Amino acid sequence: MADIRPFCMPKWGIEMTEGTIAEWMVQEGESITRGQTLCLIETAKITNEVEAEYDAVARRVLVPAGSGAQPVGTLLAVFADAAATDAEIDAFIDGFRPADTQVAARKPAAAPAAAAATAAPTKIMTNRPISPEALKLAQAEGVDIADLEGSGRGGRITYQDVQQASLPKADPVLHGAAALVVEDGKAFASPLALRIAARHGIALAGVTGTGRRGRISKADVLALVPAPAPAKAVTAAPDLAAVANQAEIVPFDRIRKIVARRLTEAKQQIPHFYLRISVRADALLAMRKTANAVLGCKASVNDYIVKAVANALARHPDVNVQVHGDELHRFPHADVAIAVASPKGLVTPVVRRADLLRIDQIAAATRALIDRAAAGRLSFDDMDGGTFSVSNLGMMGVEQFDAIINPPQGAILAVGAAARQPVEAASGGVQFETRIALTLSVDHRAIDGAAGAAFLTTLKDLIEAPEGLFA
Amino acid sequence: MPQMMYRDAVVTTIAEEMARDPNVVVLGEDVVGGMGTAGGPEAIGGIWSTSAGLFGKFGADRVIDTPISESAIIGAAGGLALSGKRPVAELMFADFIGVSLDQIWNQLAKFHYMFGGKTKCPAVIRMAYGAGYNAAAQHSQSVHQILTGMPGLKVIMPSTPADVKGLLRTAIRDDDPVIFLEHKALYGISGEVPDDPDFAIPFGHARLSRAGQDVTIVSSGLLLGFCEAVADKLLAEGIGCDVIDLRSTSPLDEETILDSVEVTGRFLIVDEAPPRCGLAADICALVANKAFASLKAPPQAITPPHTPIPFARELESAYLPSVDRIEAAVRKLLAWRRGN
Numbered sequence: 001m002a003d004i005r006p007f008c009m010p011k012w013g014i015e016m017t018e019g020t021i022a023e024w025m026v027q028e029g030e031s032i033t034r035g036q037t038l039c040l041i042e043t044a045k046i047t048n049e050v051e052a053e054y055d056a057v058a059r060r061v062l063v064p065a066g067s068g069a070q071p072v073g074t075l076l077a078v079f080a081d082a083a084a085t086d087a088e089i090d091a092f093i094d095g096f097r098p099a100d101t102q103v104a105a106r107k108p109a110a111a112p113a114a115a116a117a118t119a120a121p122t123k124i125m126t127n128r129p130i131s132p133e134a135l136k137l138a139q140a141e142g143v144d145i146a147d148l149e150g151s152g153r154g155g156r157i158t159y160q161d162v163q164q165a166s167l168p169k170a171d172p173v174l175h176g177a178a179a180l181v182v183e184d185g186k187a188f189a190s191p192l193a194l195r196i197a198a199r200h201g202i203a204l205a206g207v208t209g210t211g212r213r214g215r216i217s218k219a220d221v222l223a224l225v226p227a228p229a230p231a232k233a234v235t236a237a238p239d240l241a242a243v244a245n246q247a248e249i250v251p252f253d254r255i256r257k258i259v260a261r262r263l264t265e266a267k268q269q270i271p272h273f274y275l276r277i278s279v280r281a282d283a284l285l286a287m288r289k290t291a292n293a294v295l296g297c298k299a300s301v302n303d304y305i306v307k308a309v310a311n312a313l314a315r316h317p318d319v320n321v322q323v324h325g326d327e328l329h330r331f332p333h334a335d336v337a338i339a340v341a342s343p344k345g346l347v348t349p350v351v352r353r354a355d356l357l358r359i360d361q362i363a364a365a366t367r368a369l370i371d372r373a374a375a376g377r378l379s380f381d382d383m384d385g386g387t388f389s390v391s392n393l394g395m396m397g398v399e400q401f402d403a404i405i406n407p408p409q410g411a412i413l414a415v416g417a418a419a420r421q422p423v424e425a426a427s428g429g430v431q432f433e434t435r436i437a438l439t440l441s442v443d444h445r446a447i448d449g450a451a452g453a454a455f456l457t458t459l460k461d462l463i464e465a466p467e468g469l470f471a
Numbered sequence: 472m473p474q475m476m477y478r479d480a481v482v483t484t485i486a487e488e489m490a491r492d493p494n495v496v497v498l499g500e501d502v503v504g505g506m507g508t509a510g511g512p513e514a515i516g517g518i519w520s521t522s523a524g525l526f527g528k529f530g531a532d533r534v535i536d537t538p539i540s541e542s543a544i545i546g547a548a549g550g551l552a553l554s555g556k557r558p559v560a561e562l563m564f565a566d567f568i569g570v571s572l573d574q575i576w577n578q579l580a581k582f583h584y585m586f587g588g589k590t591k592c593p594a595v596i597r598m599a600y601g602a603g604y605n606a607a608a609q610h611s612q613s614v615h616q617i618l619t620g621m622p623g624l625k626v627i628m629p630s631t632p633a634d635v636k637g638l639l640r641t642a643i644r645d646d647d648p649v650i651f652l653e654h655k656a657l658y659g660i661s662g663e664v665p666d667d668p669d670f671a672i673p674f675g676h677a678r679l680s681r682a683g684q685d686v687t688i689v690s691s692g693l694l695l696g697f698c699e700a701v702a703d704k705l706l707a708e709g710i711g712c713d714v715i716d717l718r719s720t721s722p723l724d725e726e727t728i729l730d731s732v733e734v735t736g737r738f739l740i741v742d743e744a745p746p747r748c749g750l751a752a753d754i755c756a757l758v759a760n761k762a763f764a765s766l767k768a769p770p771q772a773i774t775p776p777h778t779p780i781p782f783a784r785e786l787e788s789a790y791l792p793s794v795d796r797i798e799a800a801v802r803k804l805l806a807w808r809r810g811n
Binding site: 160163164167168169170172174175176177178179180181183185188190191192194195211212213214215217218 | 637665667670672673674675676678679680681682683684685706709710711713722726727730731734767769805806807808809810
């Protein structure tokens with residue numbers, strides 16, 4: 001029997017009930033390999049690539065891209081090996097029932113009616129010992145248990161026995177023998193280390209092992225593998241005018257397409273206005289050194305600004321809002337999204353309840369999020385929600401800029417570089433101080449100018465007198 | 472390298488260590504081999520011939536016949552070890568740990584710890600174990616899993632003459648109490664043995680005896696040879712098996728097992744001890760816990776049934792794991808059907 005497998009709408013979080021296929025990256029009939037990107041699925045909160053978990057052929061694509069939201073568990077496509085006939089695929093699609101993913105919300109009362117509406121399971125009468133769940137599965141799948149060998153005590157049939165009988169036969173890929181390296185009694189290494197040593201022709205006698213009980217480990221051997229010779233540097237061509245300047249054409253990848261669409265929508269549909277202010281940062285920078293030493297952390301200037309923003313938001317819930325259609329959602333605590341450049345493009349992971357966290361806790365949370373972003377491992381939960389955003393290009397030397405609001409949030413703060421500037425001193429002379437330019441982009445549908453200005457004033461006070469961050 | 476029998480590897484290694492270190496002494500029932508008989512000392516040579524010739528070379532002070540009391544043998548070995556000797560005690564049958572268990576479990580295993588690390592207990596307790604000799608329920612058992620469960624002991628079970636030599640030398644030179652289990656059905660096998668008088672194999676280092684990429688088989692002692700035979704047979708069909716000889720069950724070489732399973736994704740352990748709360752279940756759990764992501768089928772274990780070892784030849788054969796059962800288990804692993 002052929003190996004036919006369904007591909008269903010995944011469930012990425014407890015709240016996800018449906019998703020939309022934004023784009024298919026495979027065509028019907030195309031061979032797919034494990035790890036290949038299959039499609040891009042968009043939910044209310046996130047857009048993610050889905051990778052193939054096994055090698056197969058995409059035999060049917062049932063839900064084309066852009067055909068609207070589909071409930072979790074919906075059959076989206078059917079993958080199988082090339083040997084499966086079209087008739088088998090059709091039979092599989094006809095017989096497919098989505099798995100019940102609503103474990104938490106299961107309603108026992110509604111279940112019997114629904115089950116009766118689909119195929120009525122054949123009742124199995126037997127005296128053989130069999131677990132209740134196994135019997136249920138055998139009835140649902142129509143498995144003949146008469147010839148089934150039970151693996152339980154006294155030949156009792158388990159759920160696993162029935163499940164095995166209901167699945168298509170395995171067709172394992174064999175890899176055969178491997179090179180056997182015989183110990184020479186002089187160096188004791190793990191078999192994996194021995195194999196690697198044999199492959200690279202490395203003699204292990206005399207090598208000091210760093211593994212457990214002094215054994216030579218894979219790492220010890222890999223350290224001895226000579227590095228490949230670096231490619232020789234090419235000397236620059238003298239005739240610079242002859243150097244071609246051909247454009248490299250890079251199509252938007254899927255993530256960038258989504259980012260582009262969302263930001264265009266935000267800029268076109270949200271009535272932005274901008275409030276600009278400059279704050280004195282000398283006290284903050286001085287306190288950062290002391291506070292970091294006392295707390296034993298390495299909180300960055302941005303971490304302190306996130307903390308100041310969070311405290312100011314807690315005092316100004318009118319700014320700590322999300323806009324959902326005709327509704328304003330006002331939050332008591334600040335979940336601050338921070339803009340991070342990742343290999344996959346701009347991402348905005350969220351530091352949660354930042355107003356309740358101490359500065360070292362903010363630094364730790366932020367560091368973890370940035371590390372995950374750099375590794376491309378941010379989860380749905382990392383990016384979900386957020387009541388306000390902070391985008392900081394100050395560390396790149398940008399003096400000031402205006403940011404685009406990250407919907408459904410009501411505002412975003414753009415942070416510029418700390419720069420030494422001459423100002424008029426109280427005595428009338430000129431003195432230098434360190435100043436940071438801040439721009440608050442505001443959604444005028446939700447937040448008025450006065451509310452935004454009051455928030456900025458509190459923020460300015462907190463940055464200029466940073467003792468308030470520990471209040 | 473010279474060929475040598477498993478039992479001769481035992482005697483040779485003890486003799487070499489006795490010659491090297493005057494503190495090494497041998498004690499046990501009939502280790503002189505014929506003392507008190509009409510033929511005199513060494514006329515018989517012990518029931519396993521694993522101490523033949525030692526009395527003649529090293530004399531009555533270092534080769535000590537004991538009364539038929541396992542408690543006395545192990546108790547004396549513990550005392551010798553505490554007072555600076557390196558005793559190599561012999562239990563004629565591993566089954567007799569029952570009458571000497573307080574000495575093994577509560578005394579030798581714990582001296583070093585209960586005296587705050589101020590004492591060492593460099594005792595070796597050799598014992599013959601295993602079924603296949605129609606010796607019935609009290610003289611055929613595999614006790615390694617009981618002793619492996621006792622912290623403070625090292626438990627060694629060699630399967631080849633070379634391993635006997637390398638591991639027994641390490642055992643005698645080790646400063647902790649070591650249980651050295653010799654399978655009685657292996658005493659007569661021959662194999663190449665290095666003649667280097669310092670050849671030693673560190674504990675906790677398993678041996679790969681066959682290399683393949685489809686199934687991992689872990690075993691020890693007599694059954695290792697069964698596993699090798701299955702691996703050789705299946706190779707003709709393109710099925711490659713890693714066969715791992717544990718060599719010691721305490722310490723256990725986790726890395727070799729896990730490294731292999733991470734390649735093959737299929738795991739089988741074949742062990743001669745009963746199934747409940749045993750070594751096979753222990754290592755299956757290890758694999759399920761630490762290599763779950765690599766597994767393509769549930770870990771399989773082959774052990775005898777949970778019953779005392781029968782005396783009748785046919786029943787004993789049915790009791791012991793067989794080549795056929797091992798082959799069937801490998802095929803079951805390969806035939807495992809994976810759902811989504």
